[in-house]
Amino acid sequence: MNAPFDGGFVEPPLAGGRSARTRLRWEIGLVLAVSVGQSALYSVLSLVRASLRTTPLSQQQTQLNPTRDAEAIWDVVYRFLNIAFSLAIVALVVYLLWEPGANALRRIGLDFRRFGSDLGRAALVAAVIGIPGLGLYAVSRILGLNIAVVASPLDTAWWVVPLLVLSALRAGLTEEVIFLAYLFDRLRRLGWSWWSIIVATAALRGAYHAYQGFGAIVGNFVMGVVFGWCYRRWGRILPLVIAHTLLDVVAFVGYPLAAALWPAVFAPASTPSPSPTPSPTS
Known part of the structure; x- marks a missing residue:
């Protein structure tokens, strides 16, 4: 068991007999099939399709938070429901992690016991990932390795901003709770080594963002390794959820400004790219 600054990852027990391990493998497969595995x-496939098109990747685009209806009220309703149903999957995963006599939220560190230190760590991780990540995106766009990612509509109304913040929170909870809290617990119970888990979940995270291009695969793989190491070290998911949410809030809310200041890098391209899923989350 790890013994870092304030607790560290709580070592889960290994799965019991053969039937228990088989059941656990089926559970992992089903969770991935209805969540991040399906999206990955x-x-x-979206990246493969985009690569086979005659239009270069640099001239294609994908939208993260598209308008869902021409009428404002219905746009709000549909966006809110999309976020709510996505968070229901997060709740399901937390439910699966719950065990008799043990609070799952407390065990994975999704609570506010150490909010001050969690917030400080989140800011540090967000800076470490966000600044180089922005540079990687810019270089990938210049080299034609990335699709133009339209993070939010350019004509965003004021009432869309709270929904973008909720979308960012949804992305942070979905990815960190499933990629880290859930898969770290389940794969460790199956006897996987720590670095095998970190690399495998980072690779899945990279595949999850492949629709954005090759630069996004590399950037999110590195992010997955860093986040995985931090979770193993700290044993708390909250600072990583906060860091991810901060990154996406800046990307979503700040996109119109970035597109106006650096149109060559951030402005929408001419050709839409096929969406990876009906509702991409980040």
Whole structure:
């Protein structure tokens, strides 16, 4: 068991007999099939389709938070429901992690016991990932390795901003709770080594973002390794959820400004790219 600054990852018990391990493998497969695994498959297929098109990747685009209806009220309703149903999957995963006599939220560190230190760590991780990540995106766009990612509509109304913040929170909870809290627990119970888990979940995270291009695969793989190491070290998911949410809030809310200041890098391209899923989350 790890013994870092304030607790570290709580070592889960290994799965019992053969039947228990088989059941655990089925559970992992089903969770991935209805969540990030499904999205990763669609995302990879989206990149394959985009690469086979005659239009270069640099001249294609994908939208993260598209308008869902021409009428404002219905746009709000549909966006809110999309976020709510996505968070229901997060709740399901937390439910699966719950065990008799043990609070799952407390065990994975999704609570506010150490909010001050969690917030400080989140800011540090967000800076470490966000600044180089922005540079990687810019270089990838210049080299034609990335699709133009339209993070939010350019004509965003004021009432869309709270929904973008909720979308960012949804992305942070979905990815960190499933990629880290859930898969770290389940794969460790199956006897996987720590670095095998970190690399495998980072690779899945990269595939999950493949629809954005090759630069996004590399950037999110590195992010997955860093986040995985931090979770193993700290044993708390909250600072990583906060860091991810901060990154996406800046990307979503700040996109119109970035597109106006650096149109060559951030402005929408001419050709839409097939969406990876009906509702990409980040």
